[in-house]
Amino acid sequence: MQIDTVLAELRVDRPAVLARAISVVENGRPGFERLLAGCHPRLGRARRIGVTGPPGAGKSTLTHRVAAEYRRRGLTVAIVAVDPTSPFTGGALLGDRIRMEAVSLDPGVFIRSMATRGSLGGLATTTREVCDVLDAAGFDRILIETVGVGQSELDVAKMADTTVLVLVPESGDGIQTLKSGVMEVADIFVVNKADRPGAEKLQQEIEVTLGIRRGNAYRRIRAHHGVSLAKAGGQGSPPPEASAGWEPPVLLAKALDGDGVPSIVEAIERHHQAGEASGELGERRRRRVVERTREVVGRMLQRWVWSESPADRWIGDRVEEMLAGAVSPYEVAADVVTSLREGARL
Amino acid sequence: MQIDTVLAELRVDRPAVLARAISVVENGRPGFERLLAGCHPRLGRARRIGVTGPPGAGKSTLTHRVAAEYRRRGLTVAIVAVDPTSPFTGGALLGDRIRMEAVSLDPGVFIRSMATRGSLGGLATTTREVCDVLDAAGFDRILIETVGVGQSELDVAKMADTTVLVLVPESGDGIQTLKSGVMEVADIFVVNKADRPGAEKLQQEIEVTLGIRRGNAYRRIRAHHGVSLAKAGGQGSPPPEASAGWEPPVLLAKALDGDGVPSIVEAIERHHQAGEASGELGERRRRRVVERTREVVGRMLQRWVWSESPADRWIGDRVEEMLAGAVSPYEVAADVVTSLREGARL
Numbered sequence: 001m002q003i004d005t006v007l008a009e010l011r012v013d014r015p016a017v018l019a020r021a022i023s024v025v026e027n028g029r030p031g032f033e034r035l036l037a038g039c040h041p042r043l044g045r046a047r048r049i050g051v052t053g054p055p056g057a058g059k060s061t062l063t064h065r066v067a068a069e070y071r072r073r074g075l076t077v078a079i080v081a082v083d084p085t086s087p088f089t090g091g092a093l094l095g096d097r098i099r100m101e102a103v104s105l106d107p108g109v110f111i112r113s114m115a116t117r118g119s120l121g122g123l124a125t126t127t128r129e130v131c132d133v134l135d136a137a138g139f140d141r142i143l144i145e146t147v148g149v150g151q152s153e154l155d156v157a158k159m160a161d162t163t164v165l166v167l168v169p170e171s172g173d174g175i176q177t178l179k180s181g182v183m184e185v186a187d188i189f190v191v192n193k194a195d196r197p198g199a200e201k202l203q204q205e206i207e208v209t210l211g212i213r214r215g216n217a218y219r220r221i222r223a224h225h226g227v228s229l230a231k232a233g234g235q236g237s238p239p240p241e242a243s244a245g246w247e248p249p250v251l252l253a254k255a256l257d258g259d260g261v262p263s264i265v266e267a268i269e270r271h272h273q274a275g276e277a278s279g280e281l282g283e284r285r286r287r288r289v290v291e292r293t294r295e296v297v298g299r300m301l302q303r304w305v306w307s308e309s310p311a312d313r314w315i316g317d318r319v320e321e322m323l324a325g326a327v328s329p330y331e332v333a334a335d336v337v338t339s340l341r342e343g344a345r346l
Numbered sequence: 347m348q349i350d351t352v353l354a355e356l357r358v359d360r361p362a363v364l365a366r367a368i369s370v371v372e373n374g375r376p377g378f379e380r381l382l383a384g385c386h387p388r389l390g391r392a393r394r395i396g397v398t399g400p401p402g403a404g405k406s407t408l409t410h411r412v413a414a415e416y417r418r419r420g421l422t423v424a425i426v427a428v429d430p431t432s433p434f435t436g437g438a439l440l441g442d443r444i445r446m447e448a449v450s451l452d453p454g455v456f457i458r459s460m461a462t463r464g465s466l467g468g469l470a471t472t473t474r475e476v477c478d479v480l481d482a483a484g485f486d487r488i489l490i491e492t493v494g495v496g497q498s499e500l501d502v503a504k505m506a507d508t509t510v511l512v513l514v515p516e517s518g519d520g521i522q523t524l525k526s527g528v529m530e531v532a533d534i535f536v537v538n539k540a541d542r543p544g545a546e547k548l549q550q551e552i553e554v555t556l557g558i559r560r561g562n563a564y565r566r567i568r569a570h571h572g573v574s575l576a577k578a579g580g581q582g583s584p585p586p587e588a589s590a591g592w593e594p595p596v597l598l599a600k601a602l603d604g605d606g607v608p609s610i611v612e613a614i615e616r617h618h619q620a621g622e623a624s625g626e627l628g629e630r631r632r633r634r635v636v637e638r639t640r641e642v643v644g645r646m647l648q649r650w651v652w653s654e655s656p657a658d659r660w661i662g663d664r665v666e667e668m669l670a671g672a673v674s675p676y677e678v679a680a681d682v683v684t685s686l687r688e689g690a691r692l
């Protein structure tokens with residue numbers, strides 16, 4: 001199927017075309033950048049919601065319940081499940097996935113698992129581009145579920161319009177186990193499996209920590225992570241020093257039974273409205289388009305250097321010298337870059 | 347301290363200088379490439395041994411026991427422990443680390459934990475460069491311990507001269523849980539915690555799997571992963587179709603008590619000798635120096651584009667157009683790359 005045909009037929013109700021478009025993008029097949037360029041004018045409809053948290057927190061179940069709730073509200077949903085492809089699998093998630101098949105039989109829900117190996121520009125880049133395809137196709141909501149085992153998964157969560165951090169009472173020793181930077185990416189906290197002992201204690205712990213950070217320190221941390229503060233207030237009456245920003249709510253849920261899921265969806269929608277009103281979302285979009293362009297420039301440069309320029313030959317010509325210790329890779333690299341910049345030998 | 351001074355004083359018995367040199371490299375501080383270039387002529391003494399495996403396999407304990415065994419043999423050892431910095435910590439490794447402090451009080455052992463955030467060229471690149479510093483300092487053996495939770499940790503293991511894969515009887519459902527590519531990176535298998543039920547079963551399972559793959563299929567897989575086959579045989583008498591290659595031994599161990607550790611060290615040394623004899627190690631060194639030069643070229647290009655060229659300004663000038671959907675990031679990026687290549691507006 002030609003790229004133009006794919007673009008013309010890219011719609012929510014054409015899952016085969018969707019799957020094809022995504023796989024072109026995911027694997028960087030010929031024409032993938034033309035496909036993405038064609039998607040660009042159609043972007044902006046979908047709201048992107050990141051769901052992250054430690055393994056075993058029930059993210060997959062929660063994501064599917066949230067999808068079902070959106071369906072009840074008449075909206076179409078895409079789920080992008082990011083698998084960090086550990087070479088040593090545990091397979092613990094599979095149970096959840098199978099259990100939630102009911103959702104995947106609904107034609108208004110499109111589900112895609114992302115492999116992470118071999119992606120050209122890293123996990124976050126590829127995920128963003130897959131979300132662009134889904135956005136262009138016309139989905140109302142895109143749920144990005146990441147198994148939070150590494151920094152790159154956290155980067156994926158951070159690229160969303162709204163990030164939901166799912167924790168469970170037994171997550172280690174509570175929020176002390178969260179490394180710095182994790183609390184700050186969350187727009188909404190969910191304490192899942194809330195019928196288990198310690199759920200309310202964890203909720204209070206998070207609220208206290210957020211309270212402590214609500215002043216300048218918190219604002220500084222958010223700014224450091226590239227999150228500017230929304231002007232619109234959250235629900236309830238926030239303390240004075242936080243009146244300029246969104247107050248991340250800390251919600252209790254029991255995703256397996258669907259308990260608390262409507263409140264989560266409401267919080268997501270409220271966060272979106274607050275972001276629109278304050279200009280925060282516009283700011284995120286602007287940063288995203290700059291970041292995207294930088295990524296593509298980096299990728300195109302790599303392609304130029306390694307596929308079209310003589311850089312590899314230049315390196316090959318000097319391997320013996322390097323092995324003999326007469327010259328270092330750093331000196332050879334500097335020569336290569338100088339030659340590339342000068343364009344003299346191109 | 348000046349880079350030249352660091353280089354002049356870089357020695358096994360100067361831990362403060364070592365720590366300084368590593369932190370310059372790890373954080374890409376000014377002069378780090380000059381430092382690495384200065385290390386280059388002094389490379390080649392150290393043997394690099396990767397230790398990987400699933401969480402909980404006892405890699406840290408094993409690594410420290412192997413270090414102690416090398417010390418008994420009068421060799422100096424550096425340990426590089428790669429922490430994948432999950433934003434959601436479990437902290438399970440800490441116990442092992444504390445328990446093994448005895449080794450860290452030995453001045454012939456240098457231990458360094460690697461953070462992975464903020465590294466310029468990715469985990470594998472930075473780890474390799476840190477190993478270069480340790481090699482140049484004169485360590486006889488470098489043990490690289492990676493917590494095997496992701497592809498990048500596996501990449502780290504693959505860069506070693508010898509890779510030890512540590513498994514335990516309770517590793518999921520045995521070797522079925524290992525994703526493709528994992529078996530193939532291992533030069534030596536260790537079934538740790540071998541007093542637990544299922545250890546010998548796992549050992550046999552691995553041996554059977556290796557046996558199945560010993561023919562062309564296995565050779566093809568190894569070749570695909572850039573591992574050419576050593577000409578010298580392993581221990582025992584390998585089946586005819588494998589006589590051209592190293593036979594990965596499958597060893598039982600109980601690292602906590604040190605049981606089986608001398609055999610592991612002997613296997614590592616034997617693997618090294620086989621690799622030297624067959625030319626395999628020379629081949630790995632050649633590939634490594636090319637790979638290194640490519641990485642440095644990539645890094646220098648990025649630095650040029652984003653710090654010295656007007657690329658960021660060109661992108662900034664067209665943000666409004668992109669937000670309006672009039673032009674896509676892919677078209678803008680292509681224009682930027684064309685301008686960079688032409689050098690016209692530099």
